[in-house]
Amino acid sequence: MRILSGIQPSGALHLGNYYGMMRRALMLQNEGEAVYFIADYHALTTVHDAKALRENVWHVAAAFLACGLDPRRSLLFRQSAVPEVHELAWLLSIVTPVGLLERCHSYKDKIARGIQASHGLFAYPVLMAADILLYQADRVPVGKDQKQHIEVARDLAMKFNHIFGEVFRVPEPDIQETVAVVPGLDGQKMSKSYRNTIELFCSAKATEKKIMAIKTDSTPVEAPKPIEGSLLIAFYRLVATADELQEWIASMQRGGIGYGEYKRQLAAKLNQALEPIRERYLYYENHRDEVWDILKEGGVRARGLAKETLERAREVTGIS
Ligand code: AQP
Numbered sequence: 406m407r408i409l410s411g412i413q414p415s416g417a418l419h420l421g422n423y424y425g426m427m428r429r430a431l432m433l434q435n436e437g438e439a440v441y442f443i444a445d446y447h448a449l450t451t452v453h454d455a456k457a458l459r460e461n462v463w464h465v466a467a468a469f470l471a472c473g474l475d476p477r478r479s480l481l482f483r484q485s486a487v488p489e490v491h492e493l494a495w496l497l498s499i500v501t502p503v504g505l506l507e508r509c510h511s512y513k514d515k516i517a518r519g520i521q522a523s524h525g526l527f528a529y530p531v532l533m534a535a536d537i538l539l540y541q542a543d544r545v546p547v548g549k550d551q552k553q554h555i556e557v558a559r560d561l562a563m564k565f566n567h568i569f570g571e572v573f574r575v576p577e578p579d580i581q582e583t584v585a586v587v588p589g590l591d592g593q594k595m596s597k598s599y600r601n602t603i604e605l606f607c608s609a610k611a612t613e614k615k616i617m618a619i620k621t622d623s624t625p626v627e628a629p630k631p632i633e634g635s636l637l638i639a640f641y642r643l644v645a646t647a648d649e650l651q652e653w654i655a656s657m658q659r660g661g662i663g664y665g666e667y668k669r670q671l672a673a674k675l676n677q678a679l680e681p682i683r684e685r686y687l688y689y690e691n692h693r694d695e696v697w698d699i700l701k702e703g704g705v706r707a708r709g710l711a712k713e714t715l716e717r718a719r720e721v722t723g724i725s
Contacts, residue, residue, distance in 0.1 A: 406437035409542035409576075409634040411484065413448040416597035417604045418468050420675075421587035424643045425548030430583050431473045432547060439479035440540050440707065441469055443700075446484050446491075450525045451515075451598060465575055466696045468605060471686035476699045484536065486704025489711045494528075494535040496718050500564045501531050501557075518598070534558035539711045545576050549585035550594060551580055570721040578691065588639050590619060603640075605679065608684050612679070613672040614691030616640070617667065621664040630657040630664070637664070643670050644678040 408428040429694070433439060445458060452458045461670045462483060473483055484490060506512070509530050516522045530553075537545055545555055555578040585611060586594055589601025601654040603615050619637065620692045624630050632638060632654055641653055653670075655663060689696050717725035 406545045407541060408433045408437050408544050409440045409537055409540050411442040412465050412548050413444045413476045414465045415448040415451050419595050419602035420605055421595035423605050424584045425536040425587050426546055427472050430546040434475060434479050441474060442483050442484050445485045446530060451520060463696055466700050467686055467689040470689055471682045476615050480703045481699055482703035482708050487708045487711045489715045490535045490539055493539050493715055493718060494532045495559045496722060497534050500561055500568060502624045507555060529558055530554045531556040534561045537563050537576050539714050541574045541714060542576045543574055544579045546579040549580055552580060572721055579659060580648055584643060586635060589700040598693060606683055609676040614670040616668050626663040627660050632657060637667050637671055644674050
């Protein structure tokens, strides 16, 4: 089984990226051949500063390694190390109905948030389908926000196979329902571009400061706290066992403890969970070239896989 996932180097990684996708994707290293890439062509739809983009690429690669990616078993590379992805995106665009792209909510959300409605942003799902199909992925761990894009990839694979002949495996999304959408500090989806994140790699103090600043209602200390839609519970769920979570919720329902105390407990628990990966990230900050070397080697290996698929796609379309 081949597992594939990617992240855009569009800013500092956050709890949503880790608990929504990375943690699961890295666990799957034990179940098959894993391929992880840094989607720098995609990030260009929002990042227009070359220096920042390069720095973000390094950051995402170091984050993957710090979170447990084993480069001896799994591939890690930059999307741009495999330019073949653009040729495949073109071949797929031939079978892509415009209406399918018009229905993609991620495009509509980004425009509603003021991001320029470029062709790149509109065609993003086609390039993403090429990212997945080029490596013949079976399973694609993602957060729920990406489910629709995986459905587009599946549609395009089936349509292309039907029209031209069998070339692509049809991928399955792998979504962890309990953490499918990690909310941001404003209650919307946590997102690099929405300025509502808790970063993975920042100091314990900075995490605590953000947690302590979460807006809560004016329920008195002794009264039971509302559970529905509680951000504190949504974050605690990421790091607690099922029993711990149940006990926390029961305590809130009993009343008698103020929000300040719950926030302190949450910050301590989060920092404890993140400490090991933050320490490993520090190691890579002191060994920056190791990260670039791993990316370079991964790119060469990924390109070999990509060429095999592209050759078949060229053959069935009559391009070769
Ligand atoms: N809040 C989230 N909850 C669950 N999963 C999430 N993911 C992102 N945010 C959440 C998952 O992380 C993976 C990598 O995402 P991405 O960086 O490629 O793109 P994204 O989904 O658009 O993430 P952001 O932070 O919202 O980036 P920007 O602001 O640049 O668009 C994906 O699997 C995603 O589902």
